Amino acid sequence: MGLDVRDLSVRYGPVTAVSEVDVELADGEVLALLGPSGCGKSTLLRAVAGLERPSAGSVHWDGTDLARVPVHRRGFGMVFQDGQLFPHRDVAGNVEFGLRMRSVSRARRAARVAELLELVGLAGYERRRVTELSGGEAQRVALARALAADPRLLLLDEPLSALDRMLREQLAVDLAALLARDDATAIVVTHDHDEAFTLADRVAVMARGRILQLDTPARLWQRPAGDEVAEFLGCTTLLPAQVRDGVATCALGAVAVAEPDGEARLGLRAAGVRAERLGVGAGAAAGGVGADGGGGVDAGGVGGGAAGGADGGGAASPSLGNGDGGHPVAVRVRQRTGSVTSTDAVVGTVRERVHRHDHVRLTVTVPEAPEAGRVEAVAGTADAPGVGEAVRLTIDPDGIAVVGP
Numbered sequence: 001m002g003l004d005v006r007d008l009s010v011r012y013g014p015v016t017a018v019s020e021v022d023v024e025l026a027d028g029e030v031l032a033l034l035g036p037s038g039c040g041k042s043t044l045l046r047a048v049a050g051l052e053r054p055s056a057g058s059v060h061w062d063g064t065d066l067a068r069v070p071v072h073r074r075g076f077g078m079v080f081q082d083g084q085l086f087p088h089r090d091v092a093g094n095v096e097f098g099l100r101m102r103s104v105s106r107a108r109r110a111a112r113v114a115e116l117l118e119l120v121g122l123a124g125y126e127r128r129r130v131t132e133l134s135g136g137e138a139q140r141v142a143l144a145r146a147l148a149a150d151p152r153l154l155l156l157d158e159p160l161s162a163l164d165r166m167l168r169e170q171l172a173v174d175l176a177a178l179l180a181r182d183d184a185t186a187i188v189v190t191h192d193h194d195e196a197f198t199l200a201d202r203v204a205v206m207a208r209g210r211i212l213q214l215d216t217p218a219r220l221w222q223r224p225a226g227d228e229v230a231e232f233l234g235c236t237t238l239l240p241a242q243v244r245d246g247v248a249t250c251a252l253g254a255v256a257v258a259e260p261d262g263e264a265r266l267g268l269r270a271a272g273v274r275a276e277r278l279g280v281g282a283g284a285a286a287g288g289v290g291a292d293g294g295g296g297v298d299a300g301g302v303g304g305g306a307a308g309g310a311d312g313g314g315a316a317s318p319s320l321g322n323g324d325g326g327h328p329v330a331v332r333v334r335q336r337t338g339s340v341t342s343t344d345a346v347v348g349t350v351r352e353r354v355h356r357h358d359h360v361r362l363t364v365t366v367p368e369a370p371e372a373g374r375v376e377a378v379a380g381t382a383d384a385p386g387v388g389e390a391v392r393l394t395i396d397p398d399g400i401a402v403v404g405p
């Protein structure tokens with residue numbers, strides 16, 4: 001049955017840090033609490049641990065109300081951001097601490113410590129001083145210490161955030177594998193999307209003390225419940241769309257979606273809007289943008305538009321228009337899988353350009369689609385369009401979300 005948090009609120013004087021939160025967590029499941037600083041993630045975790053007293057609501061484990069159960073009797077393990085190891089004990093002394101408290105024999109303690117150090121990738125580290133460990137090693141020891149007592153629930157508060165980026169990414173992968181191997185039930189607090197998505201079976205997105213959406217990573221990514229979640233998860237452009245026969249058409253073009261006919265709201269991430277210099281010909285467009293292999297270019301499409309040239313003016317090229325001055329001409333639809341039907345491409349002008357590690361991020365204005373505002377788009381690092389250049393935008397279905405309940 002696991003954890004059951006019902007209608008939980010925590011107040012600090014006038015501040016409501018957690019507001020009417022419901023969470024259920026099954027045995028063996030890993031949940032991430034994800035949200036911006038101050039949204040109440042740590043307070044919720046601490047209330048589950050018994051470190052904060054709820055002002056309303058309840059926390060149950062396997063049907064037992066924990067209101068009167070003190071922290072050390074809940075059977076939960078905790079790991080904090082900075083590990084909080086005992087500096088005067090060596091690695092083994094830290095890991096076995098909980099076992100000593102339970103009067104486990106010396107031989108069994110040593111065997112368990114060795115097993116746990118192996119599990120966290122620190123075999124043979126027993127006699128090392130904890131003050132001489134790297135940040136990543138110290139967090140692994142903290143994790144081994146928390147696991148030593150066989151907690152029925154592991155509570156991890158930003159366990160990797162004190163580490164540098166490379167190490168964090170690697171440790172997140174290691175931690176996910178370790179939690180799975182140990183069949184651990186865990187709640188992880190993080191403000192890092194990638195970390196949440198790497199570690200958790202389900203993710204709760206929080207804001208202002210509330211859970212806005214609790215879902216699997218895939219569903220959160222593809223179906224954020226509202227604009228706030230979509231924006232938090234990187235959708236920089238939100239637009240109304242019309243869906244017909246599995247194709248959603250918005251002011252920036254058309255894209256395949258698994259939605260019924262009718263109105264929809266699309267959230268576009270920068271990575272889902274590809275920009276190409278207008279001077280690039282149809283062949284280049286098919287190779288570059290249609291890299292999924294499903295894309296072709298149908299008649300009257302990009303080739304004609306490209307002939308319009310890179311005039312740098314930013315106005316829609318006449319040859320890309322459909323003649324009525326309104327919406328752009330059909331070119332193709334890019335789909336996650338399957339074949340090509342039809343789509344739109346629009347033309348805009350690059351206003352800003354920033355190099356990221358593996359792509360160039362562009363801010364583009366699209367005269368034909370003023371409602372889209374300043375559109376965030378990406379281009380490859382080789383020969384990326386510059387500020388003032390005209391670009392053709394294409395929507396990539398992998399980078400879009402359908403927003404709404």
Ligand SMILES: Nc1ncnc2c1ncn2[C@@H]1O[C@H](COP(=O)(O)OP(=O)(O)OP(=O)(O)O)[C@@H](O)[C@H]1O
Pocket residue numbers: 012015016017035036037038039040041042043044191
């Ligand atoms: N002991 C306290 N006394 C008063 N207010 C508090 C206390 N602890 C937290 N708060 C407030 O409660 C709100 C939620 O804080 P909390 O630490 O849970 O947020 P968080 O999402 O974990 O943030 P962060 O990612 O910055 O740690 C914040 O407005 C914070 O200022």
